[in-house]
Amino acid sequence: MIAAAHFHGIELDPRDYAGNREAAAPSAAALSAWLQDAGLWAKAVRLRWRDLIGLRETGPVVLFLRDGGAALMVGADPARNLVGVKSPDWPAGAEAIAVDQLRLEQVWSGDALLLRSKRARSSAEAPFTLGWLASLVLRERRLLRDIGVASLTLSFLTIFPPLLVMTVVDRVLTHHSYSTLVLLGALLAIATVFETFLGYARRLIVLIVGTRLDAKLNLHVFNRLLRLPLDYFERHPAGETMHKIAQVYKVREFLTGKLLTTFLDLMTLVVLLPFLFFLNPFLAGLVLACSALIMLVILAFLRPMRSSFAEVIFAETEKASVLGETVFGIKTIKSLALEPQRNALWDDRVADVGTSRLAFGKLANWPQTLITPLERFMSIGLVLIGAYMALEDSTGYAVGALFAFMMLSMRVAQPLVALARLIEDYEGVALAIVEAASVLNRPPEADAVSGGLRPRFAGAVSFEDVSFTYAGTRLPALDRVAFEIPAGTMLGIVGRSGSGKSTLTRLLQGINRDYTGSLKIDGNDVREINLRHLRQSFGVVLQENFLFRGSIRDNIIAGRSGLVLSDVVNASRLAGAEEFIERMPNGYESLIEEGSPNLSGGQRQRLAIARALITDPRILILDEATNALDPESEALLNANLLRIASGRTMVIVSHRLSSLVDSDQILVLDNGRAVDIAPHDVLLDRCAIYRQLWSQQNRSQDHQGHIHVAPAFVGSR
Numbered sequence: 001m002i003a004a005a006h007f008h009g010i011e012l013d014p015r016d017y018a019g020n021r022e023a024a025a026p027s028a029a030a031l032s033a034w035l036q037d038a039g040l041w042a043k044a045v046r047l048r049w050r051d052l053i054g055l056r057e058t059g060p061v062v063l064f065l066r067d068g069g070a071a072l073m074v075g076a077d078p079a080r081n082l083v084g085v086k087s088p089d090w091p092a093g094a095e096a097i098a099v100d101q102l103r104l105e106q107v108w109s110g111d112a113l114l115l116r117s118k119r120a121r122s123s124a125e126a127p128f129t130l131g132w133l134a135s136l137v138l139r140e141r142r143l144l145r146d147i148g149v150a151s152l153t154l155s156f157l158t159i160f161p162p163l164l165v166m167t168v169v170d171r172v173l174t175h176h177s178y179s180t181l182v183l184l185g186a187l188l189a190i191a192t193v194f195e196t197f198l199g200y201a202r203r204l205i206v207l208i209v210g211t212r213l214d215a216k217l218n219l220h221v222f223n224r225l226l227r228l229p230l231d232y233f234e235r236h237p238a239g240e241t242m243h244k245i246a247q248v249y250k251v252r253e254f255l256t257g258k259l260l261t262t263f264l265d266l267m268t269l270v271v272l273l274p275f276l277f278f279l280n281p282f283l284a285g286l287v288l289a290c291s292a293l294i295m296l297v298i299l300a301f302l303r304p305m306r307s308s309f310a311e312v313i314f315a316e317t318e319k320a321s322v323l324g325e326t327v328f329g330i331k332t333i334k335s336l337a338l339e340p341q342r343n344a345l346w347d348d349r350v351a352d353v354g355t356s357r358l359a360f361g362k363l364a365n366w367p368q369t370l371i372t373p374l375e376r377f378m379s380i381g382l383v384l385i386g387a388y389m390a391l392e393d394s395t396g397y398a399v400g401a402l403f404a405f406m407m408l409s410m411r412v413a414q415p416l417v418a419l420a421r422l423i424e425d426y427e428g429v430a431l432a433i434v435e436a437a438s439v440l441n442r443p444p445e446a447d448a449v450s451g452g453l454r455p456r457f458a459g460a461v462s463f464e465d466v467s468f469t470y471a472g473t474r475l476p477a478l479d480r481v482a483f484e485i486p487a488g489t490m491l492g493i494v495g496r497s498g499s500g501k502s503t504l505t506r507l508l509q510g511i512n513r514d515y516t517g518s519l520k521i522d523g524n525d526v527r528e529i530n531l532r533h534l535r536q537s538f539g540v541v542l543q544e545n546f547l548f549r550g551s552i553r554d555n556i557i558a559g560r561s562g563l564v565l566s567d568v569v570n571a572s573r574l575a576g577a578e579e580f581i582e583r584m585p586n587g588y589e590s591l592i593e594e595g596s597p598n599l600s601g602g603q604r605q606r607l608a609i610a611r612a613l614i615t616d617p618r619i620l621i622l623d624e625a626t627n628a629l630d631p632e633s634e635a636l637l638n639a640n641l642l643r644i645a646s647g648r649t650m651v652i653v654s655h656r657l658s659s660l661v662d663s664d665q666i667l668v669l670d671n672g673r674a675v676d677i678a679p680h681d682v683l684l685d686r687c688a689i690y691r692q693l694w695s696q697q698n699r700s701q702d703h704q705g706h707i708h709v710a711p712a713f714v715g716s717r
């Protein structure tokens with residue numbers, strides 16, 4: 001497998017494998033998870049010989065053998081029914097041997113691992129445009145062809161009833177021909193059965209295309225969303241993002257709904273128009289002229305409707321952000337009793353949407369109004385003209401043709417009008433695409449999944465003259481910061497609010513990468529390290545941590561492969577969470593509800609610490625992680641801190657200096673500058689800012705202590 005990954009330019013390190021090491025042989029699924037983590041696309045599959053021989057241009061495929069070993073398939077020759085296989089034990093340049101079906105099936109279990117480089121510009125990277133979406137639809141070529149064939153056949157069948165009516169009027173009624181009537185009846189019955197069946201099949205295939213497209217889109221959209229940088233989510237309300245993403249489905253609906261049906265109806269036109277001209281060229285010409293007029297009316301209103309619709313979309317987005325903000329910030333809203341203000345804001349937004357929708361509706365009403373007389377003329381006016389022509393006709397056959405024409409003319413007009421409407425709808429869809437693209441086409445985090453170095457970390461960090469300014473601000477959040485953290489040591493970071501403590505940890509995690517200066521981990525520039533690898537090597541606990549719905553055990557494992565309950569227990573013990581988890585009725589299987597209302601802030605925090613510790617990260621960042629803890633939990637955690645720290649680099653940002661006194665070094669930041677770095681005692685001696693922070697806190701602790709003691713003292717007297 002290492003060889004297969006090498007083929008795709010990824011160097012795997014067996015020490016990173018996180019699967020169950022006690023198992024006799026690694027499972028295909030665990031190996032697939034490992035490869036995915038390493039930035040490859042990998043899929044464990046069960047294959048037959050037939051499938052295997054068809055895999056010619058995919059690069060090496062890992063085949064799992066019955067004895068627990070593995071072999072590498074490096075090529076296939078369908079003409080000779082042979083595959084080229086190599087053993088992993090062979091030297092690098094060794095030739096593959098050709099194996100036939102019989103010999104391979106004696107040793108091969110049927111399981112295989114397909115892998116592919118993610119570096120190739122895959123469809124996930126293609127920008128979100130109508131063209132891209134259309135290419136997704138067109139990929140369903142076979143199904144579309146079936147739909148096309150069904151539609152064309154149906155078009156021919158639509159000519160049948162009018163023809164029938166024409167014959168009945170002209171021949172049966174005129175010549176009293178019963179036998180023709182019976183024959184026509186039988187033909188009609190057959191055609192109806194055929195039409196019913198075809199109609200059913202066509203609707204079914206359209207449904208299948210739509211469903212497949214939805215599944216692909218869902219995967220694509222979610223993938224893109226997860227790859228957006230954190231920056232984006234910090235700057236945009238969640239409601240707005242969700243609203244914009246929802247526009248994708250509008251576009252999809254348009255593509256497989258109106259666009260497809262109009263296109264299919266236009267196919268009908270190709271069959272029907274010549275027939276109409278055959279029946280009555282003059283009336284057919286009138287139908288076309290009316291349709292053209294309708295199209296012109298609609299096109300004339302396109303421009304003003306476009307700008308009016310843009311206002312609707314803007315108002316809708318604003319409304320969605322208020323809704324999102326309210327739902328996400330409901331705790332604050334309730335606790336500060338801000339409901340009336342939110343209601344007022346919501347009222348405003350709803351009113352804006354109402355006003356813009358009304359303006360758009362009024363405008364859209366105009367083309368509709370102008371079109372109505374034209375449509376009426378097409379349906380009724382043509383009958384009158386046709387009747388006049390039939391009266392004037394001396395052959396007697398014009399009546400049947402008139403009936404047939406009436407039956408068909410609306411079927412011709414409909415797709416033409418629908419085509420014009422389609423252009424109108426396209427305005428909305430184009431805006432929806434812009435909306436969705438404004439989220440989906442943002443540059444994703446650079447090399448988030450593939451590319452970059454994957455070194456094994458020891459944990460030595462060095463900042464050399466690192467400066468960083470957030471986009472849109474003038475003053476640097478970090479200003480020429482320089483310091484070093486030797487591997488395996490504990491660094492405390494202190495400083496006043498806004499001094500740049502969190503920014504520093506963000507740079508370390510690669511969240512913000514456009515800094516100047518050099519930031520290295522074990523001598524490797526952070527920007528050159530693969531982002532996913534970098535973050536997997538870190539454990540991070542923030543002040544507010546999100547717990548997912550599910551059991552405590554699942555939350556601590558968080559889907560990472562190769563972890564078992566004993567790992568969960570160890571991590572929980574280290575985080576000081578074991579005791580409260582075991583007191584819960586279902587222990588590690590206790591369910592955490594959405595937003596974890598059934599846990600206290602301190603308990604949530606300790607679970608988050610266990611979740612960060614379970615992978616045994618080389619570098620652990622605690623960013624104000626103990627701030628939410630009650631004194632008892634904090635004491636418990638602080639007591640464990642030295643044990644947690646053993647063997648890893650720790651970076652602890654904390655306002656409570658007392659929890660940092662044991663750190664090997666404490667970095668003092670002020671206004672983005674590194675003022676001093678030294679152990680606690682030295683800083684107390686020589687750093688004025690540190691001394692000030694220390695004395696402020698000790699004074700406030702004394703003060704608090706006094707308040708707590710007094711009532712007890714009074715009570716005991």
Ligand SMILES: Nc1ncnc2c1ncn2[C@@H]1O[C@H](COP(=O)(O)OP(=O)(O)OP(=O)(O)O)[C@@H](O)[C@H]1O
Nearest residue numbers: 234470473477495496497498499500501502503504
């Ligand atoms: N996403 C952001 N966009 C713009 N400016 C930011 C952003 N995050 C932080 N800042 C600014 O950068 C500076 C440093 O912020 P930072 O969060 O690193 O400080 P801190 O020391 O962690 O503060 P605190 O102790 O209050 O958490 C502040 O002036 C802040 O206003």
